[in-house]
Amino acid sequence: MLDSxxxxxxMGRNMARLMEGLGVTLEISLLAVALSILLGVPIGLLxxxxxxxxxxxxxxxxxxxxxxxxxxLLFLFYYTISKFWNVNLSAMTVSILVFTLWGTxxxxxxxxxxxxxxxxxxxxxxxxxxxxxxxxxxxxxxxxAARRLLPGVINLTTRMIKxxxxxxxxxxxxxxxxxxxxxxxxxxxxxxxxxxxxGFIFLIYFVICYPISVLxxxxxxxxxx
Amino acid sequence: xxxxxxxxxxxxxxxxxxxxxxxxxxxxTVRQGEVLVVVGPSGCGKSTLxxxxxxxxxxxxxxxxxxxxxxxxxxxxxxxxxxxxxMVFQNYELCPHLTALExxxxxxxxxxxxxxxxxxxxxxxxxxxxxxxxRRDSYPRQLSGGQKQRVAIxxxxxxxxxxxxxxxxxxxxxxEMVREVLDVILNLAKEGLTMIVVTHEMAFARAVxxxxxxxxxxxxxxxxxxxxxxxxPATERARRFxxxxxxDDIHAPNPAKAEPSKDAxAxKAEPSKDAxAKAEPSKDAAKDAAEGLGPAKGGGAP
Numbered sequence: 001m002l003d004s005x006x007x008x009x010x011m012g013r014n015m016a017r018l019m020e021g022l023g024v025t026l027e028i029s030l031l032a033v034a035l036s037i038l039l040g041v042p043i044g045l046l047x048x049x050x051x052x053x054x055x056x057x058x059x060x061x062x063x064x065x066x067x068x069x070x071x072x073l074l075f076l077f078y079y080t081i082s083k084f085w086n087v088n089l090s091a092m093t094v095s096i097l098v099f100t101l102w103g104t105x106x107x108x109x110x111x112x113x114x115x116x117x118x119x120x121x122x123x124x125x126x127x128x129x130x131x132x133x134x135x136x137x138x139x140x141x142x143x144x145a146a147r148r149l150l151p152g153v154i155n156l157t158t159r160m161i162k163x164x165x166x167x168x169x170x171x172x173x174x175x176x177x178x179x180x181x182x183x184x185x186x187x188x189x190x191x192x193x194x195x196x197x198x199g200f201i202f203l204i205y206f207v208i209c210y211p212i213s214v215l216x217x218x219x220x221x222x223x224x225x
Numbered sequence: 226x227x228x229x230x231x232x233x234x235x236x237x238x239x240x241x242x243x244x245x246x247x248x249x250x251x252x253x254t255v256r257q258g259e260v261l262v263v264v265g266p267s268g269c270g271k272s273t274l275x276x277x278x279x280x281x282x283x284x285x286x287x288x289x290x291x292x293x294x295x296x297x298x299x300x301x302x303x304x305x306x307x308x309x310x311x312m313v314f315q316n317y318e319l320c321p322h323l324t325a326l327e328x329x330x331x332x333x334x335x336x337x338x339x340x341x342x343x344x345x346x347x348x349x350x351x352x353x354x355x356x357x358x359x360r361r362d363s364y365p366r367q368l369s370g371g372q373k374q375r376v377a378i379x380x381x382x383x384x385x386x387x388x389x390x391x392x393x394x395x396x397x398x399x400x401e402m403v404r405e406v407l408d409v410i411l412n413l414a415k416e417g418l419t420m421i422v423v424t425h426e427m428a429f430a431r432a433v434x435x436x437x438x439x440x441x442x443x444x445x446x447x448x449x450x451x452x453x454x455x456x457x458p459a460t461e462r463a464r465r466f467x468x469x470x471x472x473d474d475i476h477a478p479n480p481a482k483a484e485p486s487k488d489a490x491a492x493k494a495e496p497s498k499d500a501x502a503k504a505e506p507s508k509d510a511a512k513d514a515a516e517g518l519g520p521a522k523g524g525g526a527p
Binding site: 119121122124125126127128129130131132135139140143144147223 | 276279280281303304305307308311312314316318319320321322331332335336337377380381384
């Protein structure tokens with residue numbers, strides 16, 4: 001059994017290729033998640049602002065991204081837009097772009113929710129103590145908003161990571177795509193190859209996502225006390 | 226109690242939310258050590274008045290002079306004024322992510338930049354006085370409503386304010402917790418702290434006030450000594466208002482004889498209506514007032 005498993009990974013550059021695939025997956029995930037969080041905060045604050053124009057247009061953006069399957073967005077940017085405007089975006093650029101567009105919209109909505117759910121009286125009570133606007137944000141609003149934001153952000157992060165295999169359809173050799181290629185090649189000689197390879201991939205996704213959700217539970221518990 | 230010199234003077238104060246005029250040329254003077262209790266139906270502008278005094282609401286006209294300083298001056302340094310004007314809110318508004326002690330230290334340490342040891346000593350003094358020093362490391366959600374409100378009072382006192390504003394501080398409390406909060410305020414009044422108290426607790430108003438201010442529809446309708454106000458209000462409007470707190474005893478042979486003050490500690494359920502005023506500027510003041518006259522919760526009828 002073990003031999004059959006090891007042989008799949010030892011064959012040719014299989015293991016190295018899987019690791020390269022993992023690199024692609026991590027690059028898309030990390031960049032898109034980081035950009036989404038960075039861009040989502042100001043977007044969310046704008047969504048919570050009084051500007052009707054900002055609110056309406058961002059709402060439209062959010063709904064558009066929400067109803068659109070990620071796959072459609074990937075195709076739209078990779079095949080259609082490059083033809084239409086005659087720009088050549090690499091599959092990697094398109095992937096990061098699409099995932100960031102999605103993540104930013106969702107993150108913005110999370111930030112909007114966290115900020116608007118804080119009562120206006122929390123601002124008032126901080127100001128009544130003599131705290132400046134910046135001090136109120138820093139000592140009163142942000143710590144509370146961050147706590148409310150955490151579960152949603154963790155959920156979004158793991159969802160984004162889990163959705164990256166879609167880049168397979170625009171021929172980006174991520175972990176999943178490489179895995180499939182390895183199975184196709186090794187499958188002739190090793191009928192259990194798919195079990196080992198996909199099992200391995202499952203394990204890797206677990207190893208990436210599980211610590212994130214443990215961390216979030218830890219933080220939540222610490223903040224709860 | 227020694228009543229000293231004038232600390233606060235309000236002249237022709239005007240405030241409106243959109244089309245709705247909330248304060249109509251209101252004039253009032255508060256002296257050192259005086260306890261003013263402001264009563265009146267919901268939506269009459271009581272809370273807005275308090276919020277204008279520490280700049281939480283910008284005013285539309287008139288003057289506010291505090292300790293010789295014009296607060297209506299656009300150059301007013303509100304952070305500095307608010308250190309001298311303590312305010313306690315209906316819903317406590319403690320920071321949920323900070324312990325009772327951290328809440329109390331927030332102002333002295335972050336705003337007044339006092340030394341931690343000095344601020345700590347003051348916090349200990351006040352928290353001990355309200356019997357909450359033992360609970361200093363508790364978070365607000367671990368405290369009862371009455372305890373939270375006492376922490377909120379201490380948080381304001383820790384800044385050494387010259388005047389305290391209490392905005393319906395017992396309105397969200399269960400009836401049995403009202404007392405512990407009012408006792409704290411009563412003791413502060415005895416010690417000569419200047420304060421303006423907005424409340425619906427009529428028995429308390431009678432006990433603590435040096436002057437009762439009765440407001441209706443953005444104006445001061447009566448400004449009188451508590452005994453005079455409760456025994457014989459000068460205006461028909463005030464009489465009608467006081468009747469809300471009085472229930473006829475259906476068993477009494479002569480209901481007309483029932484003492485109004487008996488039922489006065491009725492707690493009225495009033496979800497911070499004034500706070501919503503800004504969000505709903507069109508809301509009719511008269512309708513608000515009518516709501517305020519609704520049946521009292523936890524009222525006196527046995």
